[in-house]
Amino acid sequence: MHSLWWETCKIQERQTLEKDLETQVLVIGGGMAGILTAYQLQKSGKKVLVLEANRIGSGQTGNTTAKITSQHGLCYHGFLKKIGAEKARLYARGNQAAIQEYENIIKTEQISCDFEKQSSFVYGKSRADLEAEAQAAAFLGLPASLVRENLTLPFPVWGAVKFQNQAQFHPLKFLHALSEHLVIYEHSPVYKVEENTAYTKYGTVKAEQIIFTCHIPFLNFPGAYFARIHQERSYVLALEHGMKTNGMYIGSGEHGFSFRNYGPYLLLGGMGHRTGEDASLPKYQQLRNLAAKWFPKSKELCCWSAQDGITSDGIPYIGPYAKGKQNWYVAAGFQKWGMSTSMVAAMLLRDFILERENPWEAVFSPKRFSTADLSFLCKEGGHSVKGLTRQLLADFQKTGKPPVCPHLGCQLTWNPEEESWDCPCHGSRFDKHGNLLNGPAQTSLSPSCSLKK
Ligand SMILES: Cc1cc2nc3c(=O)[nH]c(=O)nc-3n(C[C@H](O)[C@H](O)[C@H](O)COP(=O)(O)OP(=O)(O)OC[C@H]3O[C@@H](n4cnc5c(N)ncnc54)[C@H](O)[C@@H]3O)c2cc1C
Ligand code: FES
Numbered sequence: 001m002h003s004l005w006w007e008t009c010k011i012q013e014r015q016t017l018e019k020d021l022e023t024q025v026l027v028i029g030g031g032m033a034g035i036l037t038a039y040q041l042q043k044s045g046k047k048v049l050v051l052e053a054n055r056i057g058s059g060q061t062g063n064t065t066a067k068i069t070s071q072h073g074l075c076y077h078g079f080l081k082k083i084g085a086e087k088a089r090l091y092a093r094g095n096q097a098a099i100q101e102y103e104n105i106i107k108t109e110q111i112s113c114d115f116e117k118q119s120s121f122v123y124g125k126s127r128a129d130l131e132a133e134a135q136a137a138a139f140l141g142l143p144a145s146l147v148r149e150n151l152t153l154p155f156p157v158w159g160a161v162k163f164q165n166q167a168q169f170h171p172l173k174f175l176h177a178l179s180e181h182l183v184i185y186e187h188s189p190v191y192k193v194e195e196n197t198a199y200t201k202y203g204t205v206k207a208e209q210i211i212f213t214c215h216i217p218f219l220n221f222p223g224a225y226f227a228r229i230h231q232e233r234s235y236v237l238a239l240e241h242g243m244k245t246n247g248m249y250i251g252s253g254e255h256g257f258s259f260r261n262y263g264p265y266l267l268l269g270g271m272g273h274r275t276g277e278d279a280s281l282p283k284y285q286q287l288r289n290l291a292a293k294w295f296p297k298s299k300e301l302c303c304w305s306a307q308d309g310i311t312s313d314g315i316p317y318i319g320p321y322a323k324g325k326q327n328w329y330v331a332a333g334f335q336k337w338g339m340s341t342s343m344v345a346a347m348l349l350r351d352f353i354l355e356r357e358n359p360w361e362a363v364f365s366p367k368r369f370s371t372a373d374l375s376f377l378c379k380e381g382g383h384s385v386k387g388l389t390r391q392l393l394a395d396f397q398k399t400g401k402p403p404v405c406p407h408l409g410c411q412l413t414w415n416p417e418e419e420s421w422d423c424p425c426h427g428s429r430f431d432k433h434g435n436l437l438n439g440p441a442q443t444s445l446s447p448s449c450s451l452k453k
Contacts, residue, residue, distance in 0.1 A: 001302070001303060001304050001305075001418075002302060002304065003062055003063045003236070003238075003302065003304040004238040004262060004265065004267070004301065004302055004304075005057075005062055005063075005064075005066070005170060005171055005172040005173075006062055006172065007301075007302055008170070008172075008173075009170065009172040009173050009176060011055065011056060011057060011172065011175070011176045011179075013055065013186060014052075014056070014184045014185060014186040015185060015186070016185060016186065016187045016188050016202065017051060017185035017188040017200050017202060017203040017205070018202045018203055019202075019203045020203050020204045020205075020206070021049065021203065021204075021205050021206070022205070022206045022207070023047050023048065023049040023183075023205060023206075023207050024046045024047040024048065024207065024208050024209065025038075025041050025046050025047070025048045025049070025207055025208065025209045025210075025211065025353060026048075026049055026050075026051065026198055026205050026207035026209070026210045026211065027041075027048060027049070027050045027051070027211045027213055028050075028051050028190050028193075028198060028210065028211065028212050028213065028214050029050075029051075029052065029053070029059070029212065029213040029214030029215060030050050030051075030052035030055075030056035030057070030179070030184060030186070031056070031057065031059045031060060031061040031213065031214075031215060031338075031342070032057075032061040032064075032171065032175065032338060032339060032342040033213040033215075033331045033334075033338065033342040033345050033346065034050055034052070034056075034211070034213035034214075035050070035056060035057075035175050035178055035179050035182065036178070036342050036343055036345070036346035037211055037213055037331070037345060037346040037349050037350065038050050038182050038184075039105075039178050039179075039182065039346070040346045040347060040349075040350040041349075041350050041353060042181070042182060044350055044354055046353065046354075048182065048183065049183045049184075049185070049205060049207070050179075050182055050183065050184040050185070051184075051185050051188045051189075051190055051198065051200060051205060052184060052185065052186045052187075052188065053187070053188065053189035053190070053214070054186065054187065054189075055186050055187075056175060056179055056184060056186065057171070057172050057175045057176075059215050059438075060215060060306045060307065060308055060338070061171055061172075061175065061338075062171070062172055063236075063304050063305065063306035064171055064306060064338070064339060065236060065258055065260055065267050065269050066168055066169055066170065066171040066260075066339060067118075067120060067166070067167075067168050067248045067250075067260060067339065068098070068099050068102055068166060068167040068168060068169065068339045068340050068343075069095075069099070069120040069163060069166035069167070069248065069337075069339075069340060070092055070095030070096045070098070070099065070142060070163065070166070070340060071120045071121075071122060071137075071142075071144075071161070071163040071166065072095070072314075072335060072337040072340075073122060073250065073252065074122055074124070074129055074130075074132075074133040074161070074252050075091075075314060076088060076092065076133060076136040076137045076140055076142070077129075077132040077133045077135075077136040078314070079091060079136075079314075080136050080139075080140075082313060083313070083315075083363070085139075085140070086362075087362060087363045088136075088140055089140045089141065090359055090360055090362060090363045091315065091360075091363050092137070092140045092141065092142050093141070093360075094341075094344040094347075094348075094360045094363070094364075095337075095340045095341065095344060096142065097344075097347070098340040098341070098342075098343035098344050098347070099165070099166060099167055099340060099343075101343050101347065102115065102167065102169070102174075102343060103115070103167070105178070106169075106174070109177060109178065111173070111174055111177040111178065112173065112177070113169045113170045113171075113173035113174035113177065114169055114170040114173065114262070114263070115167060115168075115169040115174070116167065116168060116169070117165055117166070117167050118166055118167060118168050118247050118248050118260075119162050119163065119164050119165075119166060119246070119247035119248070120162070120163045120166040120247060120248045120249075120250075121147070121151065121160040121161065121162050121163075121247050121248065121249045121250070122160060122161045122249075122250055122251070122252050122256075123151060123153060123157045123159070123160040123249055123250075123251055123252065123256070124157060124158060124159070124160070124251065124252030124253065124256075125157055125158050125252075126158065126252070127158050127159070129252060130146060130158065130159055130160065130161055130252070131146060133161050133252075134146040134161045137161065137163070142163060143163055143164040143165055144161055144162065144163055145161075145162050145164075146159060146160075146161060146162075147159060147160050147161075147162045148160075150246065151249075152243060152244070152245040152246045152247075152249075152259075153249060153259070154243065154294035154295065155294070160249075162247070166247075166248065168248055168260055168262075170262070171339065185200075188200045188201075188202075188203075189201075189442075190214075190218075191218075191442055193210060193219065193328075195327075196208070196210070196327065198210060207327075208327060209327045209328075209329065209353055210327060210328050210329070211328075211329045211330070211331070211349055212321060212328065212329065212330045212331070212332070213330075213331050213332075213345070214439065215309065215332065215438070215439070216229055216231070216309055216332055216426070216427070216438075216439055216440045217321075217330060217332060217440065218439045218440050218441075218442050220408075220440070222321070222322035222323065222324060222325060223321055223322040223325075223330065223366070225317065225330070225332055225333075225366075225440075226407070226408075226426045226440045227426075228311060228312065228317070228333075229309040229310065229311055229317075229332060229333045229426075230274060230275075230309070230310050230426065230427060231274070231275040231307045231308065231309055231310070231426070231427025231438075232272055232273065232274055232275060232307060232308060232310055232336070233272065233273060233274075233275050233305055233306065233307040233422075234258075234269055234270060234271060234272040234305065234306065234307075234336065235269065235270065235271045235283045235284055235287055235303065235304075235305045236258075236267055236268065236269040236303065236304055236305065236306075237267070237268045237269075237284070237287050237288065237291055237300055237302075237303045238262070238265045238266070238267055238300070238301040238302050238303070239265060239266045239267075239268060239291055239295060239298040239299065239300055239301065240264065240265060240298065240299045240300075240301055241295065241297045241298045241299055242261075242265065242266025242268065242291070242295045242298045243259075243266055243294075243295060244261060244266075245259050245260060245261050245266070247260075248260040251270075254272065255270065255271075255272065256270070257269065257270040257290075258270060265301060266295070266298070268287060268290070268291055270287060270290075271283040271286055271287055272336075274424065275307050275422050275423070275424070275427040275429065276412070276413045276415075276422040276423045276424030276425070276427065277413070277424050282416075282417055283305070283417060284303050284417055285417075287303075288300065305418060307427060307429075307438065308334055308335065308336040308338060309332055309333040309334060309335070309427075310333065310335055310336075311333040311335065313368075314335055315333075315335075315363060315364060316331065316332065316333045316334050316335065316338075316341050316344075316345070316364060317330055317331070317332050317333050317364065317365075317366035318330070318331045318341075318344065318345045318348050318349065318360075318364035318365075318366070319348065319349075319352065319361060319364055319365045319366050319367070320352070320365075320366065320367070321366070322366070323367075329349050329352060329353070330366055331345035331349060344360060344364070345364075347360075348360050348361065348364060403421050403430075403434070403445055403451055404445075404446075405423040405425065405428055405441055406428075406441050406442070406443045406444075406445065406446065407423065407425070407426060407428050407439075407440055407441035407442075408425060408426070410423050410424060410425035410426075412430065412445075415429075419431065419432045420432065420437060421434070421445070421451070423441070426440055427440075428440060428441035430444060430445050432451065433451070434446075434447075434451060
């Protein structure tokens with residue numbers, strides 16, 4: 001399954017790291033966060049090198065829906081209550097600045113990536129929720145309003161919160177152009193980082209600063225990011241003869257649908273769930289049924305899926321990696337809004353490394369820990385215990401050794417639609433042959449695992 005982005009963009013392959021090198025800044029992971037960070041630092045005069053496990057853009061970035069917006073669901077009303085007006089305003093400003101920065105880079109570098117300004121909408125049925133969000137967002141200085149007319153949706157809703165002057169683009173055309181002048185090694189997974197040195201199978205890189213933009217850090221400790229972030233998957237269909245929208249849409253609830261156009265195509269997204277859970281109902285089929293109902297003349301061009309990291313307070317972790325690791329940095333947990341927040345990360349991490357002040361630090365700091373984190377950790381612990389218990393039971397029943405996640409030993413769930421083994425604990429995934437697809441696991445499945453579905 002290839003996304004529309006991979007169907008319409010070729011990125012030239014880069015060589016594998018086969019020697020020992022030194023650089024000023026090492027970026028681990030060549031998705032949107034990594035490439036933007038590398039670009040910002042190189043532009044600021046730093047010598048930068050990117051190590052990518054597979055191909056650049058081959059992670060979640062090549063499978064996104066690529067809306068660039070500061071409207072992240074109905075987040076601002078909640079932020080006002082949970083983190084206060086000052087931090088909520090910084091979050092809003094950072095993401096608005098990110099949209100502007102995309103536009104500046106695209107103009108300066110003359111990148112052809114189908115970037116277009118669009119309004120974004122969060123639609124819903126609850127008048128109270130939408131009114132509260134529109135009010136909160138406007139109070140924070142965002143270009144927000146409440147709208148009830150001219151919503152291009154295939155079903156009735158009460159209304160929507162609209163943000164003007166947001167944007168959409170082709171993520172891989174952008175990534176490709178931006179990466180052209182960067183030093184990148186592909187097919188070079190980092191398996192160990194010790195102080196200033198990262199290790200791959202055929203070579204090492206020694207750097208003054210190391211940045212982890214690998215979606216979820218693969219080291220368990222320090223930082224324990226695997227326990228502070230869980231993964232959620234969603235599914236997308238690209239349809240011909242769908243509908244022409246007047247902006248980018250997403251539903252307000254957990255199970256809302258996403259709509260945007262790319263040229264003549266309509267991208268219909270939804271069916272989100274925690275990775276490794278709820279695999280019984282066929283997600284693509286459900287989306288196809290809805291497409292047939294809403295757009296009877298539509299024809300599917302391609303379908304794909306992706307997952308993203310969710311944090312306890314709905315805010316990504318961007319900043320210094322952990323206590324005692326002075327020269328390590330991280331950007332992870334993008335909440336399915338990593339186009340704008342990858343840019344926030346790139347600018348914030350650049351400023352950290354250049355020792356410039358940046359007020360956004362107060363919002364995104366990975367050091368933050370609250371009561372919400374505690375209950376999140378308990379809930380996450382519950383998921384892990386469930387995954388581990390299932391494994392013990394299956395072992396006990398001696399039905400053959402079930403596939404077990406090499407990360408921390410949870411039992412994997414077969415995902416029939418995507419033909420993958422998915423881990424409910426921290427979101428690692430493996431293809432039907434047991435090859436690693438997504439971390440935090442670092443290795444493929446052991447050959448002794450029975451891959452009976
Ligand atoms: C269905 C869906 C739709 C979405 N739509 C939107 C949207 O419209 N707008 C929006 O803002 N966000 C959206 N998102 C979220 C957005 O796509 C992600 O937040 C973003 O792509 C994450 O970028 P990243 O660079 O962190 O991760 P990735 O793109 O996954 O990049 C991480 C890279 O690190 C590499 N890597 C991993 N481990 C190692 C290692 N050990 N050594 C070297 N390299 C390594 C991987 O191979 C990968 O290429 C969506 C998410 C989903 C699930
Ligand atoms: S991802 Fe942690 S146990 Fe599977």
